[in-house]
Amino acid sequence: MKIATWNINSIRRRTGNLVEWLRHAAPDVLLLQEIKCQDEQFPRLEIEAAGYCCTIVGQKGFNGVAIVSRTPPELVHRTLPGDHGDVQARYVEARFATSAGPLNVASIYLPNGNPVQSEKFPYKLAFMERLQQRARELFEAEEMVVLGGDYNVCPTDMDVYDPVAWANDALCRPESRKALRTILYLGYTDAFRALHPDAKAYSFWDYQAGAWQRNNGLRIDHLLLSPQAADRLKACGIDKAERGRPEPSDHVPVWMELDAAPAG
DNA sequence: ATGGTGGCGGTGCCA
Numbered sequence: 175m176k177i178a179t180w181n182i183n184s185i186r187r188r189t190g191n192l193v194e195w196l197r198h199a200a201p202d203v204l205l206l207q208e209i210k211c212q213d214e215q216f217p218r219l220e221i222e223a224a225g226y227c228c229t230i231v232g233q234k235g236f237n238g239v240a241i242v243s244r245t246p247p248e249l250v251h252r253t254l255p256g257d258h259g260d261v262q263a264r265y266v267e268a269r270f271a272t273s274a275g276p277l278n279v280a281s282i283y284l285p286n287g288n289p290v291q292s293e294k295f296p297y298k299l300a301f302m303e304r305l306q307q308r309a310r311e312l313f314e315a316e317e318m319v320v321l322g323g324d325y326n327v328c329p330t331d332m333d334v335y336d337p338v339a340w341a342n343d344a345l346c347r348p349e350s351r352k353a354l355r356t357i358l359y360l361g362y363t364d365a366f367r368a369l370h371p372d373a374k375a376y377s378f379w380d381y382q383a384g385a386w387q388r389n390n391g392l393r394i395d396h397l398l399l400s401p402q403a404a405d406r407l408k409a410c411g412i413d414k415a416e417r418g419r420p421e422p423s424d425h426v427p428v429w430m431e432l433d434a435a436p437a438g
Numbered sequence: 439a440t441g442g443t444g445g446c447g448g449t450g451c452c453a
Contacts, residue, residue, distance in 0.1 A: 183453090184445055208453090210445065235446050236453095286453060326453095380453085381443035424444080424453085 175272060175432045177279065179205040179322035179395055181378075181425035185240070186210070188423060189217040195416065196224045201429060202244050202436050203270065205281035205322040209238035216240065233263035239281040239323070241268050245436055248276075256304035264301070267308075271437035274406060278312055282323030287344030295344055298326070302353035309357050312400065318434070319400035321362065324425065326394055327354045329364060332374065333393035345394060363404040365397040365430045366412065375412050378425045386417055395428045406433040 178201045182188050213232040221228055221242055229241040231252050247268035254265035267280040287298030312319045327350045331337035340346045376391025399407060410430040417426050
């Protein structure tokens with residue numbers, strides 16, 4: 175099975191790019207973030223025509239996540255537990271049957287958290303605490319789990335083009351990195367880093383200041399795997415070329431292959 | 439070089 179995550183930065187602006195990518199990359203499951211539309215505005219027909227089902231958690235104007243899959247999920251969770259007052263569409267989780275047993279996947283759009291001195295940074299850290307709790311619950315079921323998405327965290331200085339300049343940014347702050355490590359310490363594996371321990375690779379390049387042309391990137395889009403999924407990890411990569419296409423998202427797809435097949 | 443780009447919605451906010 176091929177599973178990918180992509181912060182699409184408005185799915186309506188990028189329906190063409192997305193459908194083309196689905197046709198040549200052919201993932202079984204794609205986790206989308208920042209769809210930036212309400213459910214009824216989602217280009218469902220175009221994506222269904224490419225052979226996929228859509229599970230959508232939309233929001234007007236901002237945020238929004240979705241799961242695009244070859245087969246419909248068996249079960250869906252549309253919120254991250256732990257804060258009923260949180261109305262931001264940043265989490266959707268689904269369960270699929272596979273030849274290797276159940277596969278639980280989540281599409282996560284973690285808060286950016288800047289500016290650090292504002293209320294946005296504690297919101298980010300609180301969201302990460304909630305995510306850790308959910309990651310723990312899923313871990314205890316001893317099934318395959320893939321927690322994918324835009325984490326808005328650079329795990330280490332290796333994942334930043336200029337670590338000194340970014341040291342105090344919410345994406346690199348020690349509190350953010352520590353919260354990410356708390357999830358890893360549960361026993362989750364960063365799929366890309368596990369297979370490419372020394373790679374200098376990014377998944378995001380800002381639209382501003384020639385960041386793409388200068389390769390001023392960050393690795394902030396991640397696929398975190400439970401042991402049952404990590405045991406079956408065969409490959410992981412980043413589709414950097416998407417960033418060079420016309421009208422790109424500022425993020426590119428990150429994908430992985432699992433030694434399992436979709437059931438049915 | 440204290441700028442720059444892009445998306446939403448129709449003005450500033452968000453990233």
